[in-house]
Amino acid sequence: MEPERLIAPEELERLAKLLTDRRQLAERYYARAGQIIGQSEAGPLVTVLRWATETPSEPLNRAGVARAAEQGETRSAH
Numbered sequence: 212m213e214p215e216r217l218i219a220p221e222e223l224e225r226l227a228k229l230l231t232d233r234r235q236l237a238e239r240y241y242a243r244a245g246q247i248i249g250q251s252e253a254g255p256l257v258t259v260l261r262w263a264t265e266t267p268s269e270p271l272n273r274a275g276v277a278r279a280a281e282q283g284e285t286r287s288a289h
Contacts, residue, residue: 218273218274218277219277220274220275220277220278220281221274223270223271223273223274223277224270224271224274226270227267227268227270227271227274228267230263230266230267230270231267233263234260234263234264234267237256237259237260237263238260240256241253241256241257241259241260244256
């Protein structure tokens with residue numbers, strides 16, 4: 212009987228892709244806000260942009276750990 216998988220690497224990778232897509236959207240919003248209201252007024256959006264840039268790496272790292280754990284379980288089962 213296989214152990215229950217608590218973390219699905221595919222789902223984490225899908226989440227990272229969604230976050231990356233949203234980052235691209237945030238970049239467009241920031242650029243547009245800079246054109247409309249000026250870069251200095253668009254400054255608060257930098258925090259959102261930074262979060263959207265840094266966050267996708269975490270689910271990707273966790274997906275890698277989950278895949279490695281799965282491969283280790285597969286090898287030990289043989």
